[in-house]
Amino acid sequence: MELGRLNHVGVATPSIENSIAFYRDVMGAEVIREPFDLPAQGVKVCFVDTPNSQIELIEPLGENSPIHGFLAKNPAGGQHHVCYEVPDIHEAKAWFEGKGCKVLGEPRIGAHGTPIFFVHPKDMGGVLTEIMETPKGGEH
Numbered sequence: 001m002e003l004g005r006l007n008h009v010g011v012a013t014p015s016i017e018n019s020i021a022f023y024r025d026v027m028g029a030e031v032i033r034e035p036f037d038l039p040a041q042g043v044k045v046c047f048v049d050t051p052n053s054q055i056e057l058i059e060p061l062g063e064n065s066p067i068h069g070f071l072a073k074n075p076a077g078g079q080h081h082v083c084y085e086v087p088d089i090h091e092a093k094a095w096f097e098g099k100g101c102k103v104l105g106e107p108r109i110g111a112h113g114t115p116i117f118f119v120h121p122k123d124m125g126g127v128l129t130e131i132m133e134t135p136k137g138g139e140h
């Protein structure tokens with residue numbers, strides 16, 4: 001497998017609105033994109049652009065959000081996952097499965113419009129890891 005660039009760091013938050021204020025006023029972030037709902041992933045999302053990557057703010061959307069458990073344990077929010085790009089999502093899934101790592105579900109379309117999957121933190125040194133197919137044209 002060819003491991004690509006770090007696409008984003010996912011940060012879970014109980015309030016995207018408050019987190020946007022933090023990244024703008026404390027971190028000095030200048031490019032903060034409009035939040036949007038991603039019902040298929042059970043989250044509301046907002047991207048903060050940095051020169052070499054992105055922070056992905058995620059707030060639970062609906063009762064069955066996959067980040068409910070994380071926020072129950074970390075009520076103030078915190079670093080939730082890291083996401084790496086790969087050229088071929090199916091090749092990457094086969095790679096991780098071949099290494100004995102638990103892939104959580106089938107590839108699905110993520111916030112950047114390309115297929116993603118997650119690998120369980122217990123098999124990844126304690127880090128929930130998202131793998132995404134590189135967008136065509138290399139867009140963030």
Ligand SMILES: CC[C@@H](C(=O)O)C(=O)SCCNC(=O)CCNC(=O)[C@H](O)C(C)(C)COP(=O)(O)OP(=O)(O)OC[C@H]1O[C@@H](n2cnc3c(N)ncnc32)[C@H](O)[C@@H]1OP(=O)(O)O
Pocket residue numbers: 010038041043045056058066067068069070079080081083104109110111112116118120121122126127128130
């Ligand atoms: C915006 C869309 C998309 C994108 O395009 O970028 C996204 O990023 S969506 C992001 C949200 N979606 C997901 O996270 C989907 C994948 N996640 C899951 O399926 C679950 O969250 C999980 C990883 C299976 C955890 O499920 P949960 O029910 O919350 O926890 P458990 O109690 O079963 O936890 C087991 C074990 O794992 C530890 N854990 C849980 N979450 C994390 C985490 N984010 N980072 C590190 N470790 C984590 C948890 O503490 C438990 O440990 P023990 O207590 O020691 O057993």
Ligand SMILES: [Co+2]
Pocket residue numbers: 008010056081083130
């Ligand atoms: Co993500």
